[in-house]
Amino acid sequence: MHTRFRSLSRLPSSTFHTSHTFTHSLPTNNSGYRTAPLLHINGQPVPPSLAAQARPNQTLLSYLRSTLGLTGTKLGCGEGGCGACTVVLSAYCPRRNTLLHQSVNACLFPVLACDGKMITTVEGVGSWKKLDVHHSSASAREKDDNLHPIQRAMVDMHGSQCGFCTPGIIMAMYGLFATEDGEGPSRVSHLEEHLDGNLCRCTGYRPIWDAARSLCVDEGMGVVRGPCGVPCRECPEREVCEMECNVREREGVGSMDVVHSCTQRKVVEFRKVVDEKHGSDWWKQPMDMFPKELLPTTENTEIREQLSKPLVVVDSSIHNGGTWLQPHTLEELLDLFRDYAPAEKGGIKMVVGNTEVGIETKFKHAVYNRLVHPKESIHSLYEVLETESHFHVGACSSLSALQQFCHRVLHTNLATDVQNDTALHKKRTAKPIHDMLRWFASTQIRNVACLGGNLATASPISDMNPLLASMNAQIVLASRPVSDGGIERRKIAVKDFFTGYRTVDKKDIEVIERVDIPMVSEFEYVAPFKQARRREDDISIVTSGMRMRLSPSEHSWVIADVAIAFGGMAPKTVLANKTMAAMLGKAFEESTFAEARAVLQHEFRMPDDVPGGQAEYRLTLACSFLYKFYLHCAAELKKDVEASASKDNFPAVPAIPSDEESAIGGFVSAPKPSIRGAQSFPAPKVATGLEATHLAASNAESAKVLASPKEPSKLDSVGQPATHASGPLHCTGEAAYTDDIPAPENLLHGSLILASKCHAPLASIDITPALSIPGVFGAYTHQDIEKLGGDNRMGPILLDDVAFLPVGEKVEFVGQVLGIVVGASQEIAEKGARAVVVEYGEEEAGNAIVSIEDAIKAGSFWTDFRHEMKRGGDVYHILSQTEVDGKPLVVVEGSIRSGGQEHFYLEPNSTLAIPSESGTNLTIYASTQAPTKTQDFCARVTNTPAARVVVRMKRMGGGFGGKETRSVFSSVAAAVAAKCSNRPVRLTLNRDTDMSITGGRHAFVTYYRAGAVVNDDGTVKLHALDVKLYNNGGCKFDLTGPVMDRALFHVDNCYNWPNFHSVGTPCKTSQPPHTAFRGFGGPQGMVITEHIMDHFAIKCNVSGDKLRRDNMYTLQDCTPFGMRFGDNFTGKWNVPSMYDQLYNTLDVPGRRAAIAAFNAKNKWTKRGIALIPTKFGIAFTAKYMNQGGALVHLYTDGTVLVSHGGTEMGQGLHTKVCQVAAQAFGIPLDDVYVNDSSTDKVANTIPSAASMSTDLNGMATLDACRKILERIQPIRDQLPPNAKLSEVAKKAFYERVDLSAHGFYALDNDRCGYDWNKDRPEDFPVDLPENSWKGHPFNYFTQGVALAEVEIDVLTGDHKTLSADVIVDVGSSINPAIDIGQIEGAFIQGMGWSTIEEVVYADDDHTWIRPRARVFTTGPGTYKIPCFNDVPERFNVSLLENADNPFAVHSSKAVGEPPFFLGCSVFFAIKDAVTAARGENSGYFEFRMPATSERIRMACGDVISSECIATEFSTFQPKGSF
């Protein structure tokens, strides 16, 4: 029985029959159709009353969450791009006579398409609920959970942080493990090929890879390899290697003070645990769960009979969702098309995977009254066959089925028929299709999407269409024009099928039945090409299929046939006819291709404002693909000729120089990487930190209790790599997020009314059309706030924003909130919001200010918040010199741009507002980092006393700063609606709304002049910096000023500038207000100096590594803001030693030499490396914010409940705080619990931000623990020394001792705060550093260094990160596993910001986007965060040893933000590779951030890209939004 992990009792008994026997009848109408689907969820049938509620236009996700209340499956994006909604669909496949278990995106897949199939959700996989056995010890309790091995692996390997992505990832793995049809659990390579449809914004993926791999049959079965890939036993460095896999074998050798843990060892050990507990057949659970009555062999004739009837579902509810038809035969299908498809007959829409139709319905609000979903029993639509001459692909067969078919063809053993041309040609036909499909969308999409859908949609950037066009594929269209007549078939070539933008040559009554792909013939070559912003799950920028047949002539090979098709170069899939004509009949040689390239450039040159933009890059890509194709064909031809018996009769094949070979292959054919990593950290210890001095100052006795060094004890919690407290709940979907809270009675759903343009006054809002929609309850605007007597003004620092924009005021950004509509469901509320009629006055003169450059031109600044930092001499004067003390002064000058970043927390903003006490009180459940701010503004805007507003926050699905201030706006909207309607209101933002209105990281533009002195010994010393920073704050101040301040504090990074002048000017534009984001301006500041370092290195012709090392701060130095380094000031200064450690142990000089050798050998593939340090100041720069509070209750059973001022967003704060409290009381970690963050328990809290939450709330918790410990000490003294805490607590209770305490902590006055405008006091001591009179902005610095190595494809701009080694000083870690998780997650987020994540606005650079100022990147489809395969292939992280920190609790250090900047090492490594591609003499170039494939390609600069740009290569910059 493999269903043992599930807790059946968790499924609502009112919802499901508990028996597998299906006893109910489905309703049928008189015509013999079924009118409700037969649904099975988690092995159990859904009762007819609930099945009948499934609507034709309803997604499976909506049905699971709203109708069945199964909230484990999450809504992350609603567009198939994040995988949070992944479930497994199991069905019997008649063609393969087996069960298929496939992961699908429930947010797109129609619920009615699940008819006759089984859906498994995360609730059906396993449960944290314990078996019904009582155990007293925690370890016994843990053993008896109901976790499935995949869930257990994820928990144990720290695979979840916020946990919002986790159920989807578990389901994707569950599907993959089950797909290997009886061959046993998956192989590593299978997972690596397919785990491509899920995003995680927190973890950095490495631990998830570990968890997945740990369950694979082949992982760890063979030789133990280190993360470097070398088998440990064969490693030449075996004697010095400190990886645990090696150390184990060298027992007794190596530091016992360091815990080494590497992927390989961990997964091997985990496998043993799984095998012991679960046996080896755990992966068969889906087969075992599958209801037998759905198999064709079922004896349940009632079911058989039901399923044999076509399904017709009509929605007559208020949703009015149309009709769903599921014909069983081709004739039935064609009859439906004949009778309904023509427009005059009302139309009909075929849906197969719904991956296009679902998007049209959701985002373009398309309404289809009739949806037809052909049943799989229509073989000609679903089968994939091969004949001697063709592959025949049923138009509705899934892309996965096609991919598997090609895989089988490719892996059919050739040994016996190696001479068999047919077999060879089959493989050559299958390969390009197979390779292209590997990069087509994601596994979840491919499992349901079909080729017919790709063709019929006619997307200009379809991946398969150009390939099929180039392969001469034919489409077979079927129709049945006459009732009861025969089926008519028409053939059309794919190349002729596309008639215009998204239009095709298909009659209304026709359906695509199949696609016929001809086999390639002798000397015929096909290659697919694709380049996208991200490698996996991304739509192409340019995609292409190219085919060429060569024939031998007397002197050369001749191009006998050629087809070159492109996507992304025109409004439809096109053949490059002129280019093809220029090639046909010509000799197969490089010059022919060079001539063809010139024709291609003419044929496809696009205007500047072409939709999609990137005109020059797209043309460059098309030309580069052509060149790659030439090399590909030459290589293949050479192989064929050499293998041929008549090779001596053939003309010579054009030779390819060896350094050109690196251009062959690339994006499509590249292997997916295998991600490995090693982590090391100092052996766990309970370190003593700030609590020793701080508590000693407050009370000597209690300090003794808490802070005295102890012998290690088995009850020690601090220092242990404990798993995330909510890990098991994350992995089972049992962790509830705001949108998962069960609907209270009378719940209304909300949707915001948003401005669709800006730069004009709001003339009027008419809500009456919305109110007339059935199911809409109300619509509220600014006037309703007035009626409530509320204050509409909002904003965290300046009250310059509003809750709802009043009529008459200027609309300042596209997406500004005008009001809210509430209704019976979210769909209805959204429909209502769309129906509201909004009118705008005349646009203001001039264009809306969108970019920083626009703002500079218009002088649109917050001038009161322009800050300046100066030290040393007058830099203007200094930089006008040529010498300093007789030594040459080298001056560099330039500008740097870094783009914005979208938070992309997986859980969008969500609030549930519940009025009570006749509407006088409000309880707000919100996904927010700032409960107090939420309370404050909900109270003000609704005119409710703060004491009557309670804000509760259990957990967030990620925050990263995005829910520090901007979440408050949506909570306020829900609160207003709840107050006005006196009903509970839920407002969960759609991903696109969230991304359109909540702002993100600030883009920066910086202008610099800098000087360095060249010493006699050749060393270069930084001398003076003059830098002007501008950031794009959007239209409201929000946190723009403080973000700029932190950038100013970090411009120096780790380097000493004796003369320094920086000015930061916050710019006001028409973008949404930008806000906090991990690093809070620090990374934008540090990146400036690192750019300047590169500039100096090139200008002075010195090593960048040495330049950096030579200019690092030493203990004698101090920062421009007057903070000194060293023990009493900021603690240990570890950056130089960490830098040396990585430089030496990783042999950076040797690596650079190896890279140089590689680059010399490869013209089109270049490698680069970068070693980048960071120091990050810890403290809120606003002094008052450096405080924390806690409330601790000790219960008489000896367990402890902690509430504190912080919020849990995945960073493990609650786990760490529990560790601190458990340590204080000397109890097991399991006995301490944090429930939620609530303003009625701990009031007046500070947002969880600035990485400070453990520092502040950990200390506050200790303060509360101290008070209780102090009170119970006399009781303890009366009991035997080994008395349990429960005995002490009980006795104390009876003796009337207060067992609850409030704790508080404020950072020392002289260790935080900075007054920018304070003049030097006259009596300020001369020996103190300049500017130190202004304050001491940081308590200490968290420090780190990273080394990254990358490889770029010069012709396409594609890149991969080969390795990253990171070392971070996080003090004495309270929880090394959590800290390593934070480092890995931050690194990948920083890597994303600096490489593939590009926010795009409708600005001067993007005039094809309308209206001006709108953000274009509003979902995972357009905005790419790193995914599973973007992680460095070798990713090693270590925590620094001996890194005590006397300034924080238990000697720890803040970790959340500091490592973010280290991810930029990947950017600088890319820059290094680009420099290599440009050649040694190219000099300095401005390489803007992010390093998208476009920027990489266009910066490499070669003859191809130069031909494709109109301007000079040296000044050309790809467009960007800054």
Ligand SMILES: Cc1cc2nc3c(=O)[nH]c(=O)nc-3n(C[C@H](O)[C@H](O)[C@H](O)COP(=O)(O)OP(=O)(O)OC[C@H]3O[C@@H](n4cnc5c(N)ncnc54)[C@H](O)[C@@H]3O)c2cc1C
């Ligand atoms: C997250 C995501 C990623 C994607 N990535 C890619 C990608 O990398 N490359 C790419 O090219 N595309 C991509 N797509 C687009 C999409 O997946 C494909 O176009 C897919 O092939 C559509 O198939 P479907 O079965 O889901 O179509 P559906 O949505 O079910 O139907 C699409 C259209 O085709 C029509 N249709 C379907 N079958 C037939 C038929 N047999 N006869 C007549 N009309 C028919 C439907 O009526 C409808 O108009 C992506 C989509 C999503 C959501």
Ligand code: FES
């Ligand atoms: S919610 Fe379905 S893929 Fe994002």
Ligand code: FES
């Ligand atoms: S743990 Fe993956 S998104 Fe948070």
